[in-house]
Amino acid sequence: xxxxxxxxxxxxxxxxxxxxxxxxxxxxxxxxxxxxxxxxxxxxxxxxxxxxxxxxxxxxxxxxxxxxxxxxxxxxxxxxxxxxxxxxxxxxxxxxxxxxxxxxxxxxxxxxxxxxxxxxxxxxxxxxxxxxxxxxxxxxxxxxxxxxxxxxxxxxxxxxxxxxxxxxxxxxxxxxxxxxxxxxxxxxxxxxxxxxxxxxxxxxxxxxxxxxxxxxxxxxxxxxxxxxxxxxxxxxxxxxxxxxxxxxxxxxxxxxxxxxxxxxxxx
Amino acid sequence: xxxxxxxxxxxxxxxxxxxxxxxxxxxxxxxxxxxxxxxxxxxxxxxxxxxxxxxxxxxxxxxxxxxxxxxxxxxxxxxxxxxxxxxxxxxxxxxxxxxxxxxxxxxxxxxxxxxxxxxxxxxxxxxxxxxxxxxxxxxxxxxxxxxxxxxxxxxxxxxxxxxxxxxxxxxxxxxxxxxxxxxxxxxxxxxxxxxxxxxxxxxxxxxxxxxxxxxxxxxxxxxxxxxxxxxxxxxxxxxxxxxxxxxxxxxxxxxxxxxxxxxxxxxxxxxxxxxxxxxxxxxxxxxxxxxxxxxxxxxxxxxxxxxxxxxxxxxxxxxxxxxxxxxxxxxxxxxxxxxxxxxxxxxxxxxxxxxxxxxxxxxxxxxxxxxxxxxxxxxxxxxxxxxxxxxxxxxxxxxxxxxxxxxxxxxxxxxxxxxxxxxxxxxxxxxxxxxxxxxxxxxxxxxxxxxxxxxxxxxxxxxxxxxxxxxxxxxxxxxxxxxxxxxxxxxxxxxxxxxxxxxxxxxxxxxxxxxxxxxxxxxxxxxxxxxxxxxxxxxxxxxxxxxxxxxxxxxxxxxxxxxxxxxxxxxxxxxxxxxxxxxxxxxxxxxxxxxxxxxxxxxxxxxxxxxxxxxxxxxxxxxxxxxxxxxxx
Numbered sequence: 001x002x003x004x005x006x007x008x009x010x011x012x013x014x015x016x017x018x019x020x021x022x023x024x025x026x027x028x029x030x031x032x033x034x035x036x037x038x039x040x041x042x043x044x045x046x047x048x049x050x051x052x053x054x055x056x057x058x059x060x061x062x063x064x065x066x067x068x069x070x071x072x073x074x075x076x077x078x079x080x081x082x083x084x085x086x087x088x089x090x091x092x093x094x095x096x097x098x099x100x101x102x103x104x105x106x107x108x109x110x111x112x113x114x115x116x117x118x119x120x121x122x123x124x125x126x127x128x129x130x131x132x133x134x135x136x137x138x139x140x141x142x143x144x145x146x147x148x149x150x151x152x153x154x155x156x157x158x159x160x161x162x163x164x165x166x167x168x169x170x171x172x173x174x175x176x177x178x179x180x181x182x183x184x185x186x187x188x189x190x191x192x193x194x195x196x197x198x199x200x201x202x203x204x205x206x207x208x209x210x211x212x213x214x215x216x217x218x219x220x221x222x223x224x225x226x227x228x229x230x231x232x233x234x235x236x237x238x239x240x241x242x243x244x245x246x247x248x249x250x251x252x253x254x255x256x257x258x259x260x261x262x263x264x265x266x267x
Numbered sequence: 268x269x270x271x272x273x274x275x276x277x278x279x280x281x282x283x284x285x286x287x288x289x290x291x292x293x294x295x296x297x298x299x300x301x302x303x304x305x306x307x308x309x310x311x312x313x314x315x316x317x318x319x320x321x322x323x324x325x326x327x328x329x330x331x332x333x334x335x336x337x338x339x340x341x342x343x344x345x346x347x348x349x350x351x352x353x354x355x356x357x358x359x360x361x362x363x364x365x366x367x368x369x370x371x372x373x374x375x376x377x378x379x380x381x382x383x384x385x386x387x388x389x390x391x392x393x394x395x396x397x398x399x400x401x402x403x404x405x406x407x408x409x410x411x412x413x414x415x416x417x418x419x420x421x422x423x424x425x426x427x428x429x430x431x432x433x434x435x436x437x438x439x440x441x442x443x444x445x446x447x448x449x450x451x452x453x454x455x456x457x458x459x460x461x462x463x464x465x466x467x468x469x470x471x472x473x474x475x476x477x478x479x480x481x482x483x484x485x486x487x488x489x490x491x492x493x494x495x496x497x498x499x500x501x502x503x504x505x506x507x508x509x510x511x512x513x514x515x516x517x518x519x520x521x522x523x524x525x526x527x528x529x530x531x532x533x534x535x536x537x538x539x540x541x542x543x544x545x546x547x548x549x550x551x552x553x554x555x556x557x558x559x560x561x562x563x564x565x566x567x568x569x570x571x572x573x574x575x576x577x578x579x580x581x582x583x584x585x586x587x588x589x590x591x592x593x594x595x596x597x598x599x600x601x602x603x604x605x606x607x608x609x610x611x612x613x614x615x616x617x618x619x620x621x622x623x624x625x626x627x628x629x630x631x632x633x634x635x636x637x638x639x640x641x642x643x644x645x646x647x648x649x650x651x652x653x654x655x656x657x658x659x660x661x662x663x664x665x666x667x668x669x670x671x672x673x674x675x676x677x678x679x680x681x682x683x684x685x686x687x688x689x690x691x692x693x694x695x696x697x698x699x700x701x702x703x704x705x706x707x708x709x710x711x712x713x714x715x716x717x718x719x720x721x722x723x724x725x726x727x728x729x730x731x732x733x734x735x736x737x738x739x740x741x742x743x744x745x746x747x748x749x750x751x752x753x754x755x756x757x758x759x760x761x762x763x764x765x766x767x768x769x770x771x772x773x774x775x776x777x778x779x780x781x782x783x784x785x786x787x788x789x790x791x792x793x794x795x796x797x798x799x800x801x802x803x804x805x806x807x808x809x810x811x812x813x814x815x816x817x818x819x820x821x822x823x824x825x826x827x828x829x830x831x832x833x834x835x836x837x838x839x840x841x842x843x844x845x846x847x848x849x850x851x852x853x854x855x856x857x858x859x860x861x862x863x864x865x866x867x868x869x870x871x872x873x874x875x876x877x878x879x880x881x882x883x884x885x886x887x888x889x890x891x892x893x894x895x896x897x898x899x900x
Contacts, residue, residue, distance in 0.1 A: 042803055045763055086793070094766070142599075
């Protein structure tokens with residue numbers, strides 16, 4: 001398979017997507033809705049590249065286009081730069097204050113104030129919904145249609161199935177999902193609105209809250225006994241470390257004391 | 268659903284046909300049982316006529332026949348049929364064997380029609396059709412230009428048969444194509460025949476059907492045959508009429524496709540807003556299964572094909588193939604971003620063949636008469652016929668089937684009967700909301716309607732909607748209307764379609780309100796080109812077409828809106844006013860009497876004037892002035 005990217009021949013395996021090949025060969029393609037761990041959704045369209053097939057040139061999204069044969073790809077042409085610029089400008093109207101967009105705007109010369117601000121605080125990349133589905137929570141999803149589309153819980157209610165894993169907050173490129181641990185509860189806040197409340201576990205040793213209460217039957221279903229063991233702790237990581245250190249120290253000390261004893265005897 | 272079971276005759280008594288050879292004798296028996304010269308009254312019960320009360324007419328006719336009873340030598344059969352096509356004339360009926368065409372019939376006319384026409388053999392002039400600007404009425408269907416100038420291949424049985432009775436369809440040749448493939452052809456031969464016919468997808472994109480079938484057939488795994496009946500373009504009702512008027516044509520086409528691709532499972536995806544189509548299809552599938560024409564071991568052979576109906580939930584975007592398959596799977600109807608064809612991985616990740624209703628309806632006849640025969644209709648690149656739904660500012664609103672390559676002039680003036688109220692034709696919009704506006708008067712009036720030609724001039728074939736627009740149509744408002752439709756129907760997943768369309772709607776709205784700014788037209792063009800090339804699915808990549816094509820052909824109208832703050836067509840209310848031309852005004856007073864806002868003043872036989880501050884711009888005076896003295900300023 002002969003792949004030429006921006007004029008240079010690059011290494012690629014059949015079936016790899018354009019973005020995988022680009023990353024492997026150090027070619028920059030911007031993305032807003034793609035992480036390697038999740039199935040690509042091609043929603044943000046920022047990763048659009050030009051694909052030359054014979055005499056025809058097509059615009060395809062790099063994140064989900066699988067390379068199956070010879071191809072020539074251009075990742076940074078005037079059409080693409082112009083398109084990305086407009087994409088960023090349009091997204092900036094939804095989400096005016098974002099570091100990610102500011103960086104991209106600088107690269108592509110986009111005017112962040114070109115369109116009137118709508119302050120929806122979300123660029124609709126859908127990453128939170130996809131990661132939530134992947135984790136198995138299915139708490140957040142894309143709700144509504146067209147302009148009205150938004151990330152929300154079922155019927156906009158507090159979700160009963162959230163496990164409080166915080167993957168959504170972690171993955172959000174514009175930091176619009178917040179996690180607040182207060183009064184023994186974890187709250188997932190999406191665009192200012194509470195999406196779920198999950199009780200936190202209290203450390204039996206020091207009394208600190210250290211993570212959401214986990215439904216062990218679900219863990220059992222997915223990971224079996226071994227998984228349950230890993231999750232079934234009643235002490236916080238700090239205490240757990242301290243306890244381990246204590247146990248180790250005691251054991252070593254015992255041995256040392258034992259050694260000392262025999263030495264004494266020898267003497 | 269209750270209506271379906273009540274109107275559909277129960278065929279449980281009929282013997283299941285146990286071999287392909289049994290269909291022909293069965294058909295002969297059905298034909299022998301009916302007298303070709305028998306009186307038959309076909310009442311159109313398509314959606315259009317139903318809306319103006321044709322079901323009441325049907326009931327009244329039945330009652331009138333019963334009441335007339337002994338006076339009748341032969342009992343006329345009152346038949347409920349699908350759409351006749353001439354929707355602007357409904358409720359309508361045809362009387363056989365004379366072939367009379369009666370229009371605008373009311374239930375109270377039933378007794379008179381039975382007494383005079385059926386018994387007395389007399390033609391009642393007031394029900395006859397009179398073409399616009401003609402003096403004579405026309406009595407017979409075959410003499411009416413609207414019908415005479417059409418070529419009906421897909422619609423040949425629509426309006427002739429009772430869609431709820433499979434025997435009617437079989438008597439007129441339904442399922443003969445299926446018998447032919449089962450007895451004489453291999454799968455490969457079927458695909459070959461379709462390729463020879465050069466049949467192209469009727470859903471809009473025009474992909475060669477034979478090639479699609481071949482690529483689907485070459486895949487391994489369970490194959491699915493899916494029919495796209497999610498016709499959502501505003502003003503389009505071709506597929507509805509086929510499903511409502513002749514469901515067996517579609518089902519037979521699907522069964523032949525299934526045979527060609529080795530599939531045993533099919534789905535009819537029908538939009539929820541077509542309850543009548545769901546009823547006719549439900550009845551048709553049940554009856555076909557009763558007779559052994561669908562289901563397990565069709566006609567006693569090894570070939571099985573089960574079809575079920577799935578209804579949409581009212582989303583336009585579900586007409587897009589990947590969204591339709593998502594919806595069929597029970598997921599949200601959003602297009603999937605995949606660079607793999609659905610013939611390879613579609614419904615449930617299996618090879619799936621999706622065709623439009625009209626495409627499948629073309630198949631049986633191609634199989635029966637051969638692909639070569641089919642290419643004798645249409646043009647080199649677009650073979651066969653196409654059904655258009657002709658709507659808008661045209662006399663004969665309805666369903667029209669013509670060979671591909673027929674000129675716009677023939678469709679709009681020959682069949683459509685021209686523009687009402689002595690107005691000028693301004694544009695024809697084809698291809699639904701993602702299509703484009705073709706400007707007329709121009710050389711384009713003689714353009715041959717086909718896949719290639721329409722795309723060349725910036726419009727598209729689409730599924731076959733054709734909206735005729737007269738001089739009082741504002742092109743800016745039209746493009747705002749379509750963009751607004753698409754904003755509401757966009758799935759919202761991808762940025763260009765969601766945000767780009769929203770911005771375009773915002774700009775177009777402000778232009779039509781007289782708040783357009785310098786540079787707005789260029790901005791529309793910039794966003795339009797961008798959404799068309801960066802969007803995810805077919806909806807997004809064609810969404811800006813109405814804007815791009817109207818700017819291309821009617822730029823001066825945009826300029827008038829933005830620079831001069833004028834709407835030349837007199838549609839955008841803040842941008843025009845009416846004025847009475849004192850030279851032409853005779854002072855007849857019609858406008859003064861008609862004005863609902865009492866904004867017109869004047870003495871008898873002296874020129875009248877309009878008080879602008881009172882005028883609500885309802886157009887009543889403009890429409891009713893016989894002397895053309897009201898001007899749009």
